Amino acid sequence: MKTLSLEEKLFLDGFRPDQESHLAIKDPRVCLEKCTAKWCTFTCPVRTYRWEQDHISVFFEGCVECGTCRISCEFGNIEWRYPRGGFGVTFKYG
Amino acid sequence: MEKFDAVVVGAGPSGLVAAYVLAHNGLDVAVFERGDFPGAKNVMGGVMYNWPLAEIMPEFPGDAPLERHIIEQRAWILSPEAAFRVAHRSLAFDREPYNCYTVLRSRFDKWLAQRVRAAGALIIPETLVVGLLRDNGRVVGVRAGRDQGDVRADVVIAAEGVNGLLVEEAGLRGPLQPEHLASAVKEIIALPQGAIESRFEVSGDQGVTIELFGDATMGMLGTGFIYTNRESLSVGVGATIRDLNDRGINPNDLLEHLKAHPAVAPLLEGGETREYMAHLIPEGGLRAMPRLSTAGMLVVGDAAMMVNSLHREGANLAMLSGRLAAQAVLRAKERGDFSAGSLAYYDRAVRESVIYQDLYKYRNMTHFFEKHQHFFGLYPDLLNYAATEMLTVDGASKRRKQRRIFAEARRRRSLWRMFKDFFGAWRSVA
Numbered sequence: 211m212k213t214l215s216l217e218e219k220l221f222l223d224g225f226r227p228d229q230e231s232h233l234a235i236k237d238p239r240v241c242l243e244k245c246t247a248k249w250c251t252f253t254c255p256v257r258t259y260r261w262e263q264d265h266i267s268v269f270f271e272g273c274v275e276c277g278t279c280r281i282s283c284e285f286g287n288i289e290w291r292y293p294r295g296g297f298g299v300t301f302k303y304g
Numbered sequence: 305m306e307k308f309d310a311v312v313v314g315a316g317p318s319g320l321v322a323a324y325v326l327a328h329n330g331l332d333v334a335v336f337e338r339g340d341f342p343g344a345k346n347v348m349g350g351v352m353y354n355w356p357l358a359e360i361m362p363e364f365p366g367d368a369p370l371e372r373h374i375i376e377q378r379a380w381i382l383s384p385e386a387a388f389r390v391a392h393r394s395l396a397f398d399r400e401p402y403n404c405y406t407v408l409r410s411r412f413d414k415w416l417a418q419r420v421r422a423a424g425a426l427i428i429p430e431t432l433v434v435g436l437l438r439d440n441g442r443v444v445g446v447r448a449g450r451d452q453g454d455v456r457a458d459v460v461i462a463a464e465g466v467n468g469l470l471v472e473e474a475g476l477r478g479p480l481q482p483e484h485l486a487s488a489v490k491e492i493i494a495l496p497q498g499a500i501e502s503r504f505e506v507s508g509d510q511g512v513t514i515e516l517f518g519d520a521t522m523g524m525l526g527t528g529f530i531y532t533n534r535e536s537l538s539v540g541v542g543a544t545i546r547d548l549n550d551r552g553i554n555p556n557d558l559l560e561h562l563k564a565h566p567a568v569a570p571l572l573e574g575g576e577t578r579e580y581m582a583h584l585i586p587e588g589g590l591r592a593m594p595r596l597s598t599a600g601m602l603v604v605g606d607a608a609m610m611v612n613s614l615h616r617e618g619a620n621l622a623m624l625s626g627r628l629a630a631q632a633v634l635r636a637k638e639r640g641d642f643s644a645g646s647l648a649y650y651d652r653a654v655r656e657s658v659i660y661q662d663l664y665k666y667r668n669m670t671h672f673f674e675k676h677q678h679f680f681g682l683y684p685d686l687l688n689y690a691a692t693e694m695l696t697v698d699g700a701s702k703r704r705k706q707r708r709i710f711a712e713a714r715r716r717r718s719l720w721r722m723f724k725d726f727f728g729a730w731r732s733v734a
Contacts, residue, residue, distance in 0.1 A: 211573055211578075212576075213563075214577055220555070221730075222577065222579060223579060229673065247549070253553075254554075255555040256582065268321060273544075274488065274582045277485075277584050277586060278487040278545060278555070278582065280480075281481070281545045291469075292467075293338075293432075295430040295432040295449055295450070296338075296431075299345065299367035300339065301345065302578075303409075303410055303492040304346050304347050304410030304412075304579075304581065
């Protein structure tokens with residue numbers, strides 16, 4: 211079957227992004243100074259987190275709200291909440 | 305401020321069943337759901353057992369949106385280029401009441417919520433519960449993320465799912481550990497009904513499940529799966545966050561790896577992906593279970609780590625826990641006592657139930673396999689190597705082939721270690 215890129219897959223899902231991110235890096239210095247592994251940049255199933263030279267960028271709009279990042283960050287440096295009620299992903303099939 | 309007999313946080317299997325039982329018995333129940341509708345955020349692999357729902361809710365199965373009843377369960381042990389397959393099919397699974405069904409949770413949970421509403425519970429969608437209300441150390445309600453969102457209740461049932469933020473806020477467990485959670489991803493892949501019937505050897509509403517081990521997870525602790533729906537397949541894979549962290553693997557890449565496996569790809573040929581999703585599976589078992597109750601609050605379902613990962617049972621255990629929690633609340637209501645001591649009745653009920661009995665049986669399993677990853681890499685490879693070797697006719701005698709296989713196995717792992725591995729594995733599930 212045809213292989214879709216992650217971006218193409220996310221295009222299939224229904225999203226209603228909030229204005230503000232429900233995810234945040236607690237202390238950017240931990241990412242810069244202590245974290246060499248950068249787990250969040252690869253364990254997130256939708257690649258919400260990207261390392262950009264000296265900081266993590268959080269692309270919360272495509273978050274599917276699984277919670278992997280919160281557990282994956284062994285420094286506990288991700289402030290993780292659910293989006294406000296009615297926002298975020300909606301699954302047609304689930 | 306509004307006051308209910310009970311507030312349920314989360315409209316999934318555990319919360320909805322709890323609300324159903326409470327509403328049926330005349331209690332004022334509100335269910336908070338953060339999605340647009342119940343089911344909007346809910347994900348699982350896809351197998352829903354008949355028990356205990358049929359026993360709790362006479363309307364089930366009725367007109368519930370079920371996909372296929374499962375008549376055959378397969379297990380495939382993969383090496384990178386081979387598959388060792390075992391399967392069990394029985395007419396017993398083709399007779400009503402069916403043992404289990406595939407479901408699509410967005411639709412199924414919506415249906416379940418309608419039954420719960422009909423029983424008299426108030427379901428409040430699009431509303432996130434952001435915290436607990438507490439008074440003198442007891443939970444007395446929830447704070448909903450909306451104006452004047454404080455809602456009081458005699459008891460709060462935390463059916464919030466695997467992430468368990470309220471469970472943490474209540475101090476019922478410490479932080480979740482990467483080795484206790486699997487990150488799983490899944491695609492819904494549309495296929496014509498005829499293709500599903502011929503590829504999986506089924507007709508009508510019959511269905512098949514396949515669990516995939518070994519190269520399915522690139523040797524990590526976890527499993528893959530293929531489940532047949534009416535006109536689609538649920539194809540997914542999960543591995544512990546500990547292993548994803550240590551191996552540097554992205555779950556979507558893992559899924560593409562699985563889909564490309566030579567034994568898997570032909571089943572998916574011509575399919576079209578319709579949806580992609582991710583979800584955590586609480587696999588820590590009994591050792592990682594939080595405290596189940598405190599004054600004014602009970603914990604059910606995934607939030608309570610009630611998953612039997614070996615048998616991929618979760619929603620059924622969640623529903624049973626929802627029922628047991630509701631029964632504890634009814635008893636507390638009768639006595640007018642929602643103290644920790646009174647609600648501990650729920651803990652005892654869980655302990656006497658199949659939830660605890662099965663999780664107790666497998667209490668050492670997760671820990672064992674976490675320390676013995678050869679079961680996901682080395683041994684699936686050796687099994688397939690042995691099968692390929694024995695089935696290849698090349699002039700070598702069968703005895704010589706056996707010697708080759710043993711030599712290869714011993715080259716990769718000592719006899720004593722293999723013995724210890726398998727004895728340990730047996731002990732961890734016996």
